[in-house]
Amino acid sequence: MSEDEHKHARKKTDEHASEVRLEAMVDTEDGRIAPPPVPATAQSGDLHPEASSQTVGQRIMSGDALVAVLAVVLSLIAGGILIALTDEDVAQTATYFFARPQDMLLAAWSAASEAYLALFQGSVFDYEGETFSRMISPLMQTLTVATPLICAGLGVALAFRAGLFNIGAQGQIIIGATLAAWVGFGLHLPVGIHLLLVIVAGIIGGAIWGGLVGLLKAKTGAHEVILTIMLNYVAIYLVTYLLTTPAFQRPGSSNPISPLLDETAMYPPLFGDAFRLHWGFIVALLATVFVWWLLKRSIIGFELRAVGANPVAARTAGISVTKGYVVVMLIAGALAGLAGVAQVAGTEQVLSSGVAASFGFDAITVALLGRSTPWGTFFAGLLFGAFRAGGVTMQISTGTSIDIVLVVQSLIVLFIAAPPLVRALFHLPEPGKTKGPRSPKGTRSRKPATTGGPA
Amino acid sequence: MSTAVSTAPEQSTTRAGAVRSWKTPITLAVLAVFALLVFAIGAPGNEVTFRLSDPGDAIVLPPIVVFAPVMGWIGAVIMVAAAALAFVQVRAGRPVPGWLIAVFAVVFVAAFLSWIVGSARTPNVALYGLLAGSVTLAVPLIFGSLSGVLCERSGVINIAIEGQLLFGAFSAAVAGSLSGSAFVGLMAAAVGGVLVSLVLAVFSIKYLVNQVIVGVVLNVLVSGLTGFLFSTVLSADAETWNSPPRLPVISIPFLSDIPIIGPILFEQAIVGYLMYVAVAVIYIGLFHTKWGLRTRAVGEHPKAADTLGVKVNRMRFMNVSLAGVVAGLGGAFFTLVSVSSFGRDMTAGQGYIALAALIFGRWNPIGAFFAALLFGFATNLQYVLSFLGTPVPNQFLAMLPYIVTIFAVAGLVGRSRAPAANGVPYIKG
Structure with missing residues (x-):
């Protein structure tokens, strides 16, 4: 009406310019609530009431569990074909395929099955082990590798739930690990306090690196994908630089590697010194419970989910979207920082520039496979930990490149994300009209067909 | 801009x-x-x-x-x-x-x-070497971000640029080595890019899978697949599989003698010339042709476009495939121009930088072009300076492109606005 009011309205639109996009999307979607900037949230089962009202038993019995199992089977078959195709024995027997086809088929079968057996042997249970501890040591190794994956995966998943695409777990792990390691070898404190401080330092480091993204996004509207990618690079160069300075470099060494962390700064082994598994795994478990509590039971979690599901509605309801972005990135960074702590105070025991390996990027796939739910991420982390641990054994004992693990992992995520494809491949019936929380778009699309009118 | x-x-x-x-x-x-x-x-x-x-x-x-x-x-x-x-x-x-x-x-x-x-x-x-090197380093980035422009302007988020580049590079190396012709390699690179694009299109358009998920997963898939084939097939017999010929550098007479800009504009392998052509064609195509208007309509308001008779999903499918061609050509740069063999994960995150350049350039081909050039310049500056021996530690120089981007995105560019329907699958009805 008055010019002042007009200006105020325009200011409001500007302050939330990114949300203008969402308003436009609501139009696009014919009044239906559209996915947020990162539509990944739309994929998390909890956003759909029919999914959350299901009991665990119902979920297992529903077709989705079957689809998940079939997706894993399909991916393993595809990986097996790839292994067989590149196997030398298979190539040799293929030269006389038409004379004796069974030779090639046998060779292909043995190539693939041997690789997978080695994978299993290296990740779950070594049936050739002499002692019981030898037999279960692969499982322990899996849990050890899964620890940082779970922590960082939770960070990525949490950001997803608030509608942010956090590619920055890598950088957050690195900074968390750097700070934790510095407390670990730089300070000399009594047992208990030292480890606690190391954990706190890791959390702070990750939270700074993550919170920076949330702050910049909230204050300036910069795109979080760019910010996280750039900060990943800054983090890796920062740690390489620090490792050349006297404060971080191991005395007397010319390699970019830090001194060993103090004994008091390290996670104690969980089941004795025979295994590498450390208390970091319990911390990861607690982190999962914490994220579950945060999302399901806390007010902050409710606000975050509201922001993720529909920022416009959240703002109307009086939830500060900008505060939500900062808070979620702080927590996401802190969780990734815990992964860094697990690395320096548990598995690696030193800080090097490769401390984060590729955990930060694997965490994205873990979160996606876990559908951005805490327990989903936890189990996805275990699965990927198993693949990673077993892949090493497989490469050593059968010579199959560990890269096959990446192929199988990514195929699993792809197939699980596309239930209609899996159903079509196995000629499974389409789920009933009331079913289908895992394919929200597909089911939703059919309902408004009556309201939408012809286009 | x-x-x-x-x-x-x-x-x-x-x-x-x-x-x-x-x-x-x-x-x-x-x-x-x-x-x-x-x-x-x-x-x-x-x-x-x-x-x-x-x-x-x-x-x-x-x-x-x-x-x-x-x-x-x-x-x-x-x-x-x-x-x-x-x-x-x-x-x-x-x-x-x-x-x-x-x-x-x-x-x-x-x-x-x-x-x-x-x-x-x-x-x-x-200075001439600094500038020419910047353009060279920016070539794959520019192709990658153009691929992103094509996808995202029609409403499909393309995180899979990295995968498209990597598979383009891989295909170019293998086809180039097997055929002994760099041009066959170039064609194969385009085909390789399209293959990745097709997976992206099928999953995101037909099966309505979240596009961010498909993109991220495709990058991992391509990295694993090429890494696996590299360590089994390519390294076992590099002579047959992994020794592609290089694309010849074509210098245009007289024009390439112009100081400074001559070598940049007129002394390139064919991929370099294609890059300038692609920027111009995609810019004019997007903003001055019927196809471009439809593409943008599909990306901003698919329902309206559909009402006017534009086949939304077919349009998206075509654009995503075309994006594969563009990114694949960029991938060929790695194996046919800069190094003449494929290496594991040789694109080294360039696809993500291209994604950043695309957003930095505000989903505009020209903007993306300049943003990618900025990255190229900063990266090359770091190489040149580490060679000259500066007092600033090398790692900080290496950070430079990324810090500049953060400043630019946070301070100068600000809220970049993606096409409205970006990432939203369209279901007719």
């Missing part, structure tokens, strides 16, 4: 100006003060030589020699003035003009160069 008339990014810029956003003046002021302290007050007291041409060139230009403190002070004064002007503009309720930011950026880079080269052990740099 962009000259397009009807795209939404401009609208948000003008709106930002109308409400007195102090972000730009503050950013400029911070940078100006930094320049004053470091480039002017902290200037090294020696002369800096910028060589403009190689002594063997047809036309030899004399080198530019400046006194570093003079250059630093002039630059700092201009920057402070520009920042002050920006404050005045915003105070008066006017937006900060684009040319002011451009002038500021150019002066900043010039002052920075004279400061850092002046502090080096050998204060002498070949």
Whole structure:
């Protein structure tokens, strides 16, 4: 009406310019609530009431569990074909395929099955082990590798739930690990306090690196994908630089590697010194419970989910979207920082520039496979930990490149994300009209067909 | 930055100006003060030589020699003035003009160069090599971000640029080695890019899988697949599988003799020329043709487009496939131009940088082109400077492109607005 009011309205639109996009999307979607900037949230089962009202038993019995199992089977078959195709024995027997086809088929079968057996042997249970501890040591190794994956995966998943695409777990792990390691070898404190401080330092480091993204996004509207990618690079160069300075470099060494962390700064082994598994795994478990509590039971979690599901509605309801972005990135960074702590105070025991390996990027796939739910991420982390641990054994004992693990992992995520494809491949019936929380778009699309009118 | 008339990014810029956003003046002021302290007050007291041409060139230009403190002070004064002007503009309720930011950026880079080269052990740099190298490094980035423009303008988020580049590079290496022809390799690169695109299109358009998920997963899949084949097939017999011929450098007579810009524009492998063509064609196509109007309509408001008879999903499918061709050609650059063999994960995150360039360039081909050039320049500057021996640790120089981007995105560009329907699958009904 008055010019002042007009200006105020325009200011409001500007302050939330990114949300203008969402308003436009609501139009696009014919009044239906559209996915947020990162539509990944739309994929998390909890956003759909029919999914959350299901009991665990119902979920297992529903077709989705079957689809998940079939997706894993399909991916393993595809990986097996790839292994067989590149196997030398298979190539040799293929030269006389038409004379004796069974030779090639046998060779292909043995190539693939041997690789997978080695994978299993290296990740779950070594049936050739002499002692019981030898037999279960692969499982322990899996849990050890899964620890940082779970922590960082939770960070990525949490950001997803608030509608942010956090590619920055890598950088957050690195900074968390750097700070934790510095407390670990730089300070000399009594047992208990030292480890606690190391954990706190890791959390702070990750939270700074993550919170920076949330702050910049909230204050300036910069795109979080760019910010996280750039900060990943800054983090890796920062740690390489620090490792050349006297404060971080191991005395007397010319390699970019830090001194060993103090004994008091390290996670104690969980089941004795025979295994590498450390208390970091319990911390990861607690982190999962914490994220579950945060999302399901806390007010902050409710606000975050509201922001993720529909920022416009959240703002109307009086939830500060900008505060939500900062808070979620702080927590996401802190969780990734815990992964860094697990690395320096548990598995690696030193800080090097490769401390984060590729955990930060694997965490994205873990979160996606876990559908951005805490327990989903936890189990996805275990699965990927198993693949990673077993892949090493497989490469050593059968010579199959560990890269096959990446192929199988990514195929699993792809197939699980596309239930209609899996159903079509196995000629499974389409789920009933009331079913289908895992394919929200597909089911939703059919309902408004009556309201939408012809286009 | 962009000259397009009807795209939404401009609208948000003008709106930002109308409400007195102090972000730009503050950013400029911070940078100006930094320049004053470091480039002017902290200037090294020696002369800096910028060589403009190689002594063997047809036309030899004399080198530019400046006194570093003079250059630093002039630059700092201009920057402070520009920042002050920006404050005045915003105070008066006017937006900060684009040319002011451009002038500021150019002066900043010039002052920075004279400061850092002046502090080096050998204060002498070949400007022509610096610029030419920047363009070379930017070529795959530009192809990658153009691929993103094509996808995202039609409403499909393309995180899979990295995978498209990598598979393009792989296909080019294998096909080039098997056939012995670099051009067959180039064709294969395009096909490889399209294959990745097809998976993206099928999963995101037909099966309505979240596009971010498909993109991320495709990158992992391609990395695993090419890595696996590299360690089993390619390294077992590199002679047969992994020794592609290089694409010849074609220099256009006379034009390539022009100092500085000659080698950049007119002395390239065919991929380099294709890059300029692709930028121009995609820009004109998007903003001045029927196809472009439809593409943008599908990306902004698919329902409206559908109502007018545009086949939304077919349009998206076509654009995503085309994006695969573009990114695949960019991938060929790795194995047919810069190195002549495929290496594991040889794209090394360039696809993600291309994604950043695309957003930085505001989903506009020209914007993406310049953003990618900026990355190329910063990366090449780091190589050149580490060679000259500067007092700044190498790692900080390596950070430079990324920090510059954060500043640019947070301070100058601000809220970038994606096409409205980006990432939203369209279901007719």
